[in-house]
Amino acid sequence: MASFERKAISAILGRIRTLRDGSRASGAKPARDLRAEAPARLREAAFSDFEAITTLKRRGGIVVDPQENWDRLWVHNPALERMKGLAMGWVLESQEKIVGYLGNIALLYWYGEKMLTAVTGTGFVVDPEYRSMSLSLDSAFYRQREIDLRLATTAIESVAKLAVAFGSMQLPQADFDLILFWILQPYPFARAVAKKLELGPSLSGVGSALASI
Numbered sequence: 001m002a003s004f005e006r007k008a009i010s011a012i013l014g015r016i017r018t019l020r021d022g023s024r025a026s027g028a029k030p031a032r033d034l035r036a037e038a039p040a041r042l043r044e045a046a047f048s049d050f051e052a053i054t055t056l057k058r059r060g061g062i063v064v065d066p067q068e069n070w071d072r073l074w075v076h077n078p079a080l081e082r083m084k085g086l087a088m089g090w091v092l093e094s095q096e097k098i099v100g101y102l103g104n105i106a107l108l109y110w111y112g113e114k115m116l117t118a119v120t121g122t123g124f125v126v127d128p129e130y131r132s133m134s135l136s137l138d139s140a141f142y143r144q145r146e147i148d149l150r151l152a153t154t155a156i157e158s159v160a161k162l163a164v165a166f167g168s169m170q171l172p173q174a175d176f177d178l179i180l181f182w183i184l185q186p187y188p189f190a191r192a193v194a195k196k197l198e199l200g201p202s203l204s205g206v207g208s209a210l211a212s213i
Contacts, residue, residue, distance in 0.1 A: 038094050042136045045089035045101065047074075052098040053091070053123070060125035073122075079106035083117055083147075090140045092130055100126035102137040109149065118149035124159060135162070142166040 045053070050070060057064050074080070074088040083106045092100030103122035108115060121141055126134045142150060152163040164170065183189045 040092040040094035040099055040130055040133055042090055042092055042140060044087045045091045045103070047088075049091055049098060049101075053101050056098050056101055056127070057123060057125055059127065062123065062125055065123070073103075073105055077106055079108045079117070082106075082108060082115070086119070087140075087144075089123075090137050092126065092133055092137065094130065099130045100134060100137055102141060104141060104144075107149075107151070116148040117146070118151055119144060119147055120151040120153055138162050138166060 047070065050067060054064050080086060086106050087104050089101065089103035091098045102124045105120050105122050107118040107120060109118055110116070119141070124134075124137070126137070144150070150168070152160065152168060160170075170176070181189070
């Protein structure tokens with residue numbers, strides 16, 4: 001049985017490595033030309049940009065906000081009472097098409113008896129051919145005046161590096177970026193992991209059974 005387990009685990013780990021290194025596999029499609037067709041200009045985002053930003057987010061494969069969420073964040077947000085004139089975000093626009101976006105959410109915190117104003121970015125997305133200009137979006141975020149805190153809370157690794165370049169400090173906790181799971185139903189969780197790894201039917205069943213044990 002021990003030998004069988006080792007073979008199954010080895011096969012599962014091999015599948016994980018294959019998925020991780022897929023971009024290096026032979027026969028991969030050549031990289032497409034990512035040069036921008038035309039320059040883009042930076043401006044503040046507006047409510048009238050909702051549909052164009054939604055389309056951009058879909059192209060970028062990120063979660064799309066409903067209109068109600070925009071109202072909640074940039075109309076009914078009580079923090080805006082303390083932060084008059086705050087930009088709701090910025091867009092990169094090229095030939096009347098929005099090719100980049102970074103939202104700007106107002107927040108309030110208390111530190112002892114002092115109220116602090118804060119902002120956090122949201123929905124950062126830029127079309128591939130315009131990513132060399134994404135710094136202008138980040139720069140607009142970090143140039144905001146009369147703000148006590150600027151927060152980057154869900155940044156991917158590349159965006160986190162940009163935040164550090166703009167003077168942000170990482171949390172003083174070495175494993176702050178680790179994701180922890182509290183597994184209450186081991187077998188369904190193991191099946192979900194197997195599906196995520198795109199394991200074949202035989203490996204999926206064996207791997208789920210072993211993992212749940």
